[in-house]
Amino acid sequence: MYDYDLLVVGSANADLVTVVERRPAAGETVLGSDLVVHPGGKGANQAVAAARLGARTALLARVGNDGHGRLLLDSMRDAGVDTVGVLVGGAPTGVALITVDPSGDNSIVVSPGANGRLSPEDIRAAGSLFQAARVVSAQLEIPLESVVEVVRNLSPEGRFVLNPSPPRPLPREVLTACDPLIVNEHEARVIAGADAELGDSPEDWAKTLLALGPRSVVITLGAEGALVAVRAGERVRVPSVPVEAVDTTGAGDAFTAALAWRLGAGESLARAAAYAARVGAVAVTRAGAQDSFPTAAEVDALCRASPGEAAPDSRSAAGPAPGGRSGPEQSTGDAVRGGSQ
Template structure:
């Protein structure tokens, strides 16, 4: 019996958000709205998104012993996330500086803070959490060696029992070791991340998501999901490739929408959905998330997703 359908291992940040008429160019200053502070970070966002949908979710992360860290702990607990794996101290809480333009598009700069101190040793010390989860979801706002430790622990299993299924969103994008790629089921990428990972391949200059998915599968992942914004997402596992369209919505703020998508996808895989069925659900969750401002504040409940 698994205690959790989803364990998220990743970052927890305070999102400092300013609305702008247009994002500044190099050397340029623009005026913006009043500063708003939201709980965020890719790991924390995914955990809240899944828990708000009804998932039994835990988070392994590190925050600072400061007001932003308390904000993040409070937001996780209020969403129903088990925070037994959230470590406190070692550095100030991570911070993301976000500008959002009138179309809802955003630009983000992240100060890692305590996220950079989530070590492979922290992962090894959390084997109980790993063993209790059906799926583990990771991103790259924590050290890559810690991500690799999560993957290796999952691959090794526990006393003859298979470890959790691994969902990886390589954001912010970076080269991935072969053993990490091989464990992804799925590897979840947007257009920018797909092109970066395929930059040494002519396919990287293509505009065809199916070519990206094929090329990425050839690198070792068991399955691949390419998110396409308002167009939906492409699911590929070697046996089939399915484009899942998104519902038409008016985007207010895209901050955190990818995290909502991935958290929903990982949860549905954890309760036994096949890849395409899970992507269909996650696309609706991502669409709902862009209709409201903020990251975690915009994440829908299961009832809101059903209404959409």
């Protein structure tokens, strides 16, 4: 019996956001809107997104003993995240400087702060959290050696989901644990390496990445949806849902969190990705990162808006036992339409 549907290991940042008419060129200054401070960071975002959907969620992270750290802790607790694994002090809370243009696209610069102090020793000390979690999710806004330690501390039946953002080359020990590895095109090219012949299509990218060792790969394609690929050769396209984007900040984190949660509930990778795509689609219609994350009821409403498509049962979080590795997936006819950003 697991205490948590999802353990997220990763960053927690204060997002400092301003809206601009256009992004500045080198050496140029532009005026933006009033600065708004939101709780963020890829780890905290994923934890809040999953908890808001109904997942029993814990976060392992570091924040500073400062106002930004308190903002993050309050936000996570309000969403229902268990913060027993959040360590406080040692460095200022991480900060992300975010500019958003009128189309909703963003540019982000991150000052890691306390995130850079989340050490392998911290991971080992939290061993009981790993044993209590159905699925473990991580990103790369924390030290890579700590991500390696995450893999080494997974429970025998645990499933590991990795979004390698910001991307960097990964050791094989990490790659072979991924089920799935979730990437966009840029991340796929970095992970594959500068000398790799990645090919022109998402199917080509998936083939190259799977050869590096992941059990499965999900490639997010923005308005074109996503591609799910497993070692057995199955390839499933998850179409997008058209929405009017307001702000894409955090939408990828919402996608990853929802996918990880649905995998822990026993769904196939294709159906989990389809549901996650709908979560991401709702998120981009709202401003901010954590403020944009929907509840399961809001996602179900979007599913019902597309007649003829079957939605995953959001009440099945305590469903079949997790830990099953990737195999042949359901057909595209069984997958819910969705979109990732």
